[in-house]
Amino acid sequence: MRVAEEVSAALATGSAVVALESTLLAHGLPPGRNRKVATAIEDAVRAAGAVPATIAVLDGQMCVGLGSAELDLVCDPDAEFLKLSARDLGPAIALGRDGATTIASTSMIAHAAGIGVFGTGGLGGVHLPAPGEVSSWDVSADLDVLAATPIVVVCSGVKSVLDIAATIEVLETRSVPVVGYRTDFFPAFYRRESRFRVPWRVDTPASAAAVIAAHRDRGPVRSGVLVANPVPVEHELDAGLHDRLLAEGMAKVAHSDVRGGDVTPVLLEHFHTASGGASLDTNEALVLANVALAAEIAVALTSE
Incomplete structure (x- = not known):
């Protein structure tokens, strides 16, 4: 593992650091726009008082904190970065490959580096059944990794194209606390609310940090905490458009x-x-809001 000097220095002094994934950049946004968003995300973390640590695998090495040229490479479609989940890290490292990390693999690498807070877009979840099937066995590795890794993931819930009810049930079964940030309902990524309530609500970064600290001190320490932050109201995708696109x-x-x-x-x-x-506009807006909140929570945790 290679940890950037700025990130290493922040960790050594107990300063706030926020992990950031690279799959959004390499696979989730169009070329050109992805590089602008990469800068905007890191700027949002810094503006909130924390150090950004974008994570990727470069030439088989886990890299925590990327320089400008490395971000250029991640965002270059011609570089053909692999999409690396948790299961893919070993092969990619052994074979010296380049890869962008998902929520699952980013969480694992961040925890190994000593980073406890991660800001992202939407969590992976339980997939909807395929046509003609009653249920789905397709469950994102994000859920099991979050259940076994003491990291905070700040996101806008899961995408409405997933089985939200089943995803919430899996999180409950895995003893992952789900905390709504200024909301009583689990977000549905493009939409601020699904019809499913969250079990806990906080309204300030300090309150979120208190919940996280108590969970780590007294709860099932192996599991992480999910902070569900709805997309800003002005950037929510129109309900009619959303429902039409989904259908x-x-x-x-x-x-x-x-x-x-x-x-x-x-x-x-x-x-x-x-x-x-x-x-895409909604996606970008919610990611920026989530990483800023993650940074605010990371700063609040430094005083816990």
Whole structure:
């Protein structure tokens, strides 16, 4: 593992650090826009008083904190970065590959480096059943890693193209506290609320930090904490547009041979193209809000 000097210095002095994933940059946003967002994300963390630590695997080495040239490389589509979940880290390291880290792999690397807070877009979850099936065995590795890794993940819930009810149930079963930030309902990524309530609510970064500190001190220490932060109200995707896109996307999947983990990427691509970029605007806004909140919580935790 290679930890950037700025990140290492912050960790050594007990200063606030926020982990950031790289899959959003390499696979989640269009070329050009992804590099601008990479800078904006790190700037948002710094503005809130913390040090950003974007994580990726470069030439088989886990890198915690990237320089400008390395961010350029991650955002370059010609670099063909692999998408690395937790299971992929060993092979990528052994074979000297370049890869962008998902929530699962970012969480593991951040924890290994001593970073306790991670800001991102939307958590992976339980996938909806394929057409003709009653249930799905396709469950994101994000959930099991969060259950076994004492890290705070600040996100806007899970995407509405996933099975939100089943995802919440898995988090409960895995003893992962779910805390709504200024909301009583679990966010649905593009939309501020799903119909499912959160078990706990906080309204300040200090309150969130107190919950996290108490969980770490007295709770099942191995599990992380999920802080669910709704997309800013002014950037929420229009309800009618959202529902139309979701229905169209599900119909597209039903009439294709797409199954398993390929379903969600197809649905999200439909959202991006059929919304004329509106869903990308929402995605960018919620990520910036989440990393800023993560930084505020990280700063508050330094005083706990």
